[in-house]
Amino acid sequence: MSTHKPPVIAIDAMGGDIGLDVTLTAIALIQKRHNDVHMLIVGDEIAIRAHKAFPAIDDGRICIRHTTQVVAMDEAPASVLRHKTDSSMWKSIEAVRDGDAQACVSAGNTGALMASSRYILKMLPGISRPAICAVVPSRGGHVHWLDLGANVDAKPDQLVQFAVMGSELVKAVDEKAQPIVGLLNIGEEAIKGNDIVKETSKLLEQTGLNYCGFVEGNDIFLKEHLDIVVCDGFVGNVALKSVEGIAKYIQTTLEQEFRHSIFSKIAALFSLPVLRRTKRRIDPRTYNGATLLGLQGIVIKSHGNADAFAFANAINVARLEITNGIIGHIRKQLEQPQPRIPAEDTPA
Amino acid sequence: MSTHKPPVIAIDAMGGDIGLDVTLTAIALIQKRHNDVHMLIVGDEIAIRAHKAFPAIDDGRICIRHTTQVVAMDEAPASVLRHKTDSSMWKSIEAVRDGDAQACVSAGNTGALMASSRYILKMLPGISRPAICAVVPSRGGHVHWLDLGANVDAKPDQLVQFAVMGSELVKAVDEKAQPIVGLLNIGEEAIKGNDIVKETSKLLEQTGLNYCGFVEGNDIFLKEHLDIVVCDGFVGNVALKSVEGIAKYIQTTLEQEFRHSIFSKIAALFSLPVLRRTKRRIDPRTYNGATLLGLQGIVIKSHGNADAFAFANAINVARLEITNGIIGHIRKQLEQPQPRIPAEDTPA
Numbered sequence: 001m002s003t004h005k006p007p008v009i010a011i012d013a014m015g016g017d018i019g020l021d022v023t024l025t026a027i028a029l030i031q032k033r034h035n036d037v038h039m040l041i042v043g044d045e046i047a048i049r050a051h052k053a054f055p056a057i058d059d060g061r062i063c064i065r066h067t068t069q070v071v072a073m074d075e076a077p078a079s080v081l082r083h084k085t086d087s088s089m090w091k092s093i094e095a096v097r098d099g100d101a102q103a104c105v106s107a108g109n110t111g112a113l114m115a116s117s118r119y120i121l122k123m124l125p126g127i128s129r130p131a132i133c134a135v136v137p138s139r140g141g142h143v144h145w146l147d148l149g150a151n152v153d154a155k156p157d158q159l160v161q162f163a164v165m166g167s168e169l170v171k172a173v174d175e176k177a178q179p180i181v182g183l184l185n186i187g188e189e190a191i192k193g194n195d196i197v198k199e200t201s202k203l204l205e206q207t208g209l210n211y212c213g214f215v216e217g218n219d220i221f222l223k224e225h226l227d228i229v230v231c232d233g234f235v236g237n238v239a240l241k242s243v244e245g246i247a248k249y250i251q252t253t254l255e256q257e258f259r260h261s262i263f264s265k266i267a268a269l270f271s272l273p274v275l276r277r278t279k280r281r282i283d284p285r286t287y288n289g290a291t292l293l294g295l296q297g298i299v300i301k302s303h304g305n306a307d308a309f310a311f312a313n314a315i316n317v318a319r320l321e322i323t324n325g326i327i328g329h330i331r332k333q334l335e336q337p338q339p340r341i342p343a344e345d346t347p348a
Numbered sequence: 349m350s351t352h353k354p355p356v357i358a359i360d361a362m363g364g365d366i367g368l369d370v371t372l373t374a375i376a377l378i379q380k381r382h383n384d385v386h387m388l389i390v391g392d393e394i395a396i397r398a399h400k401a402f403p404a405i406d407d408g409r410i411c412i413r414h415t416t417q418v419v420a421m422d423e424a425p426a427s428v429l430r431h432k433t434d435s436s437m438w439k440s441i442e443a444v445r446d447g448d449a450q451a452c453v454s455a456g457n458t459g460a461l462m463a464s465s466r467y468i469l470k471m472l473p474g475i476s477r478p479a480i481c482a483v484v485p486s487r488g489g490h491v492h493w494l495d496l497g498a499n500v501d502a503k504p505d506q507l508v509q510f511a512v513m514g515s516e517l518v519k520a521v522d523e524k525a526q527p528i529v530g531l532l533n534i535g536e537e538a539i540k541g542n543d544i545v546k547e548t549s550k551l552l553e554q555t556g557l558n559y560c561g562f563v564e565g566n567d568i569f570l571k572e573h574l575d576i577v578v579c580d581g582f583v584g585n586v587a588l589k590s591v592e593g594i595a596k597y598i599q600t601t602l603e604q605e606f607r608h609s610i611f612s613k614i615a616a617l618f619s620l621p622v623l624r625r626t627k628r629r630i631d632p633r634t635y636n637g638a639t640l641l642g643l644q645g646i647v648i649k650s651h652g653n654a655d656a657f658a659f660a661n662a663i664n665v666a667r668l669e670i671t672n673g674i675i676g677h678i679r680k681q682l683e684q685p686q687p688r689i690p691a692e693d694t695p696a
Contacts, residue, residue: 076539139597149534152542186497186585191424194500194582217589221597231586234542237534238583239590241565246591249487249569250598253629257622264622270615274605281601 006036006061007102007322009315010095013043014070014088016107017305023107024053025308030315031055031062037319040065040101043088067091071108073304077115089113093120096297103298103318105289107306114150117292117299124327126334127294131162132233132301133169134240134290137282140224144170147230148290149237156200159183159230160207160338165293166228167209168333172324179227182215184235189214196232206339244284251279289314291321298327354384354409355450355670357663358443361391362418362436364455365653371455372401373656378663379403379410385667388413388449391436415439419456421652425463437461441468444645451646451666453637455654462498465640465647472675474682475642479510480581480649481517482588482638485630488572492518495578496638497585504548507531507578508555508686513641514576515557516681520672527575530563532583537562544580554687592632599627637662639669646675 013023020043027039038061041048045066048054055062069087071080084090089112092104097120106113114130123130133146146162147154154162163181170179183201185193190201192214204211212226217239220229231239254275258268268275280286284303288310292299298321302314321327361371368391375387386409389396393414396402403410417435419428432438437460440452445468454461462478471478481494494510495502502510511529518527531549533541538549540562552559560574565587568577579587602623606616616623628634632651636658640647646669650662669675 074537137597139600152534184586186500186582186589189422217586217591218593218596220590221593234534235583235586238532238565238579239587241534242568242587243565243590243594245566245569247594247598248566249485250595250626250630252487254622254626257626257629258619260622260625264619267615267618267622270618271606271612274602274608274612274615277608278598278602278605281605282598 006038007319008038008040008100009318009322010040010042010092010101010104011315012088012092012104012106012108013041013048014067016302016311017073020047020051021053022306022308022311024048024051024055026311026315027062028053028055029308029312030319031057031059034316034319037061038063039315040095042067042092042095044068065091065095071112073109075109075112077111080112080116081119090116090120093117093297093299096299097121102322103300105300105302105311105314105318107302107304107311107314109304110149110301113299113301114292117295117297121295121297121299123294124296124331124334126338127161128158130292130294131165132290133166133293135287136220136240136243137287138221138223138226140226142287143220143226143229145220145229145236145240146293147233147236148240149233150292151233153234154196154232156196156203157338159196159200159232160203161294161334163204163209163211163228163230164207164333164338165330166230168329169291169293169326170227172326172329173320174227176227178210180225181209181211181228181230182213182219182223182226183211184220184229184231185214185216187214188216203339208336247282247284285310286313289317291317293330296327298322354386355667356386356388356448357666357670358388358390358440358449358452359663360436360440360452360454360456361389361396362415364650364659365421368395368399369401370654370656370659372396372399372403374659374663375410376401376403377656377660378667379405379407382664382667385409386411387663388443390415390440390443392416413439413443419460421457423457423460425459428460428464429467438464438468441465441645441647444647445469450670451648453648453650453659453662453666455650455652455659455662457652458497458649461647461649462640465643465645469643469645469647471642472644472679472682474686475509476506478640478642479513480638481514481641483635484568484588484591485635486569486571486574488574490635491568491574491577493568493577493584493588494641495581495584496588497581498640499581501582502544502580504544504551505686507544507548507580508551509642509682511552511557511559511576511578512555512681512686513678514578516677517639517641517669517674518575520674520677521668522575524575526558528573529557529559529576529578530561530567530571530574531559532568532577532579533562533564535562536564551687556684595630595632633658634661637665639665641678644675646670
């Protein structure tokens, strides 16, 4: 990945709950904001060109690659692998494999995106499955959290790989020399938790990572010195969605109470700037764009129901990861010897 | 449990991060609010009588049981079982076993409370370990959620037991005839999740429970028709603490933004009633008091850092469960034949 050639990002224009309305508007936003990015729009060329949100400015940084198929949001991964190899999702990933793009972004269905990415790009040496890594706001700024649903269970050595990959991602993107890694558990003491987290913790202590030990759910958002939180995909997915649920619940409750009476409506008017600033700081759209880590290429998953602002943020994640050469960093780190669970106690 | 005799609740007065300041103030609150409750205060009698918060009104509904020991907040359960049998926690549970009280409430350490309760009260027939069940706010009012950390992993038949016990609790306390049970998973489709949740789902379909299938993390707070959410204790504990973490983070962010400038401070003044009402609706103190389900007696766990308002709510949970004869209901339901995983496919 040369830094002299401007990066190209392949965009699955047809993916997501909404499709072109969102993806094309986001592409126009990125085109305006970042002079250094080229974009390859993958989808139905006629529909794209005819769409009102199709970028008006033709500055040579936008190309279209025509495809005839679309992956449905509820389509089984196996069906995609067999029947949807001319879909916008598939062709976006292929563009990365073939070097026509250095990253791809899709708001399409997660299972299909994962399966297709594994099939087309292959995993990095030593990695068996990708992990989904997203950024969430925290008292210390933000935290990278993985796995958020790629693996329904994970063995200790896989969790260690997640920690290694997350650590490299933060080093590159946030420019931190020694990012701090925590392992999600139900208590901070070494005796707490199930066998898998106990074993993982022992392995993590043997790595060169800046491992701070077990962290609890609340620490994700409240512990100031924490950069990466590692857990298996079942726990991560449930916890992240629970967090999204309560945040939405709090927002709705606040809105209801501000609509409660004429007095509270006046208070709402006075409070608008405060509420807007607060919303911006916790807005999940700001944090849209999860990385599928462990692949031989950059694949960014946007929320299916993202709007253009959120989808543009996902494209920006791709841009940052290309600029920082994240795949090279992870590959290099994985070539280091990883700690192993000893089969039995042997003298050193 | 006769309904003619007023219920007695044993209170571990020394438990929690704060101890007597909180527990005695809460006891005085309950004494004022509920004429039908007697309380057995368990702890250091001299310290209790000398304390400024010791209930001023002697209406014959308050007794003290003297104990000499206190269970530390970080004390290992095994140490409590061996060395702390004259602690306020231990004697509170014994009061339930001996029929001197119909429930006990403690803000002491969870592991110790669980281990002591299992040892002293024993489990209900067919139940191997207790489950921690708490109430959280939701769009439909509130949801009972279990297990929140008693078991670091759970087999399908245990998860079914959690569903049965949670269902009986809601039937009794919320007076719902057919409470709706959801199983926490990383997607709603049957193909999603790990083997344990898939197997559990099949079993739940064979019970007489009002089982609605898989639910996701956000559904806990946003799905209107949902009364009980079931998961293993690792997932439940991490997700609940994550939710507490983000709620705290949102609250802090909002407070910071309202202190931002003189204008936002004025807006804050106007908004005070709204913010207070919102806080009340999502205040974790309102929902304090988790039930240790599966024991042959009612044991309520309060947050360790609860204040008097929160601790009084935990006492009130005990009061409601006694009034509704919850143990009898669960016992009866467990006597029904439970679905089993078939060893092999046999003709019906």
